[in-house]
Amino acid sequence: MSRTYKISILPGDGIGREVVPQAVSVLRAVEELVGGFQTELHEFECGGEFYLREGREWSIEAEEFTKREADAVLLGAIGAVKKDGSSVKLPDGNLAGYSIVIGLRMELDLYANVRPVKLYEGVWTPLSDKRPDDIDMTIIRENTEGLYSPTRGTLKRGDKAELAIDTRVITRKGSERVIRYAFQLAANGHGAPGDGQKRVTCVDKSNLLAGCQLFRSIFNEIAIEYPGIEKDYAYVDAWTQWCLRKPEYYNVVVAPNEFGDIITDLGAAVQGGLGVAPAGNIGIKHGVFEPVHGSAPKYYGSNSANPIAAILSLSMLLEWLGLEHRDKKVKSAGELVKASVSEILKEGKIRTQDLCVGPWSAISPSSTEDVTSAIIKGLKRIQITR
Numbered sequence: 001m002s003r004t005y006k007i008s009i010l011p012g013d014g015i016g017r018e019v020v021p022q023a024v025s026v027l028r029a030v031e032e033l034v035g036g037f038q039t040e041l042h043e044f045e046c047g048g049e050f051y052l053r054e055g056r057e058w059s060i061e062a063e064e065f066t067k068r069e070a071d072a073v074l075l076g077a078i079g080a081v082k083k084d085g086s087s088v089k090l091p092d093g094n095l096a097g098y099s100i101v102i103g104l105r106m107e108l109d110l111y112a113n114v115r116p117v118k119l120y121e122g123v124w125t126p127l128s129d130k131r132p133d134d135i136d137m138t139i140i141r142e143n144t145e146g147l148y149s150p151t152r153g154t155l156k157r158g159d160k161a162e163l164a165i166d167t168r169v170i171t172r173k174g175s176e177r178v179i180r181y182a183f184q185l186a187a188n189g190h191g192a193p194g195d196g197q198k199r200v201t202c203v204d205k206s207n208l209l210a211g212c213q214l215f216r217s218i219f220n221e222i223a224i225e226y227p228g229i230e231k232d233y234a235y236v237d238a239w240t241q242w243c244l245r246k247p248e249y250y251n252v253v254v255a256p257n258e259f260g261d262i263i264t265d266l267g268a269a270v271q272g273g274l275g276v277a278p279a280g281n282i283g284i285k286h287g288v289f290e291p292v293h294g295s296a297p298k299y300y301g302s303n304s305a306n307p308i309a310a311i312l313s314l315s316m317l318l319e320w321l322g323l324e325h326r327d328k329k330v331k332s333a334g335e336l337v338k339a340s341v342s343e344i345l346k347e348g349k350i351r352t353q354d355l356c357v358g359p360w361s362a363i364s365p366s367s368t369e370d371v372t373s374a375i376i377k378g379l380k381r382i383q384i385t386r
């Protein structure tokens with residue numbers, strides 16, 4: 001029997017409101033093309049712009065549906081700016097939209113932030129001696145604790161003695177589950193592009209920090225369960241160099257929360273920019289998928305934002321739903337979306353400004369919508385030849 005999946009669509013702020021509708025068009029097209037499943041989309045306004053207007057980050061209905069009813073969530077980006085250029089904040093100092101982007105990760109216990117770093121053919125990388133065959137790793141960022149634990153505060157605001165404290169909490173439970181996720185992903189995958197070896201790299205700062213020492217010792221414990229997978233270590237500062245020098249060595253990389261945040265922006269640069277970097281926040285029952293990029297308010301309305309990161313996040317959403325519900329149709333829909341993106345990038349003709357660089361710098365940039373149309377046409381072509 002064909003199943004209906006309920007999806008919460010949260011475009012958020014800025015270019016999130018441009019790229020999410022593109023991903024939705026791709027979803028409608030692939031759903032019709034593949035058949036055998038339906039999606040029921042529930043779209044809600046939310047984020048900093050909504051907060052400025054309504055005095056809350058999202059409606060009660062949006063929050064209830066997203067947390068309790070949705071089978072999956074597609075999120076655009078959060079972050080609005082005021083006329084003077086400063087960010088819209090909540091009274092507690094947090095970014096307006098915090099409850100959505102960080103709150104969902106914490107409340108739905110989305111412990112693994114999965115960020116694939118893959119260089120597609122037809123995309124320029126700043127690493128001049130590297131090719132698509134060299135860059136294909138997945139960074140797993142711990143997503144519910146670390147420096148993002150809400151154990152922070154300030155004292156004596158405005159005083160000479162003012163101080164602010166952020167506490168980095170690392171627990172056995174939080175580390176075990178994310179590290180196991182990384183090993184399992186490596187076990188199911190094809191190994192590192194350089195040598196085909198299945199490998200998990202633990203990126204930490206265990207030469208100094210107690211939390212990282214715990215994280216690494218748990219990494220060693222879990223590694224014993226996976227004798228076929230090579231365990232590898234790097235201190236986070238050193239890893240930023242290795243990532244540029246020998247990306248082909250990396251297969252799956254696991255890191256505590258804030259380190260994972262930083263190194264995934266580096267990963268995005270290596271794979272051709274934030275315009276092509278997707279992500280999934282994954283827990284036991286829930287999944288929230290969002291591009292790595294932010295809301296880039298100054299580009300909103302110019303129809304120039306790259307929709308590929310959002311479309312690849314949709315592809316991850318479908319593949320995850322397929323695995324969760326053992327639904328081959330949905331999974332194949334996700335694979336088809338990815339295949340079409342890959343095809344369009346390889347053809348090298350239709351692309352937004354951010355990808356008109358290097359060997360593609362002479363190409364005249366396409367609009368956000370043109371890229372989506374090309375991907376939708378691509379779906380149909382690939383479906384026929386499959």
Ligand code: IPM
Nearest residue numbers: 078079095101102261292294
């Ligand atoms: C990300 C973003 C968020 C984070 C911000 C918007 C709070 O940078 O998803 O990487 O730090 O996690």
Ligand code: MN
Nearest residue numbers: 261262265292
């Ligand atoms: Mn980030």
